[in-house]
Amino acid sequence: xxxxxxxxxxxxxxxxxxxxxxxxxxxxxxxxxxxxxxxxxxxxxxxxxxxxxxxxxxxxxxxxxxxxxxxxxxxxxxxxxxxxxxxxxxxxxxxxxxxxxxxxx
Numbered sequence: 001x002x003x004x005x006x007x008x009x010x011x012x013x014x015x016x017x018x019x020x021x022x023x024x025x026x027x028x029x030x031x032x033x034x035x036x037x038x039x040x041x042x043x044x045x046x047x048x049x050x051x052x053x054x055x056x057x058x059x060x061x062x063x064x065x066x067x068x069x070x071x072x073x074x075x076x077x078x079x080x081x082x083x084x085x086x087x088x089x090x091x092x093x094x095x096x097x098x099x100x101x102x103x104x105x
Contacts, residue, residue, distance in 0.1 A: 004068040011077035014051035015084035018044045022091040029098040044088045
């Protein structure tokens with residue numbers, strides 16, 4: 001997959017999947033289903049990792065001298081990936097917090 005637009009769409013798809021799984025993880029934790037929350041968090045991490053791998057391919061190609069055309073889709077894909085990573089990190093915190101509240105309550 002040499003086309004940066006195709007890679008950008010893969011990043012958007014995978015990051016979106018990761019973000020959705022992280023949000024589902026928060027909901028499971030809110031419902032005190034911590035096993036399901038951890039499973040969804042693992043799914044989120046896996047999808048985000050796949051998206052990150054596409055980003056790494058783009059970065060490595062550029063470092064090796066291949067210049068991709070910068071387009072709005074590529075910028076958009078980076079926004080999606082950064083947001084997915086942030087949501088996943090926050091989901092970890094929410095799950096910990098819900099678990100703490102459940103144990104204390």
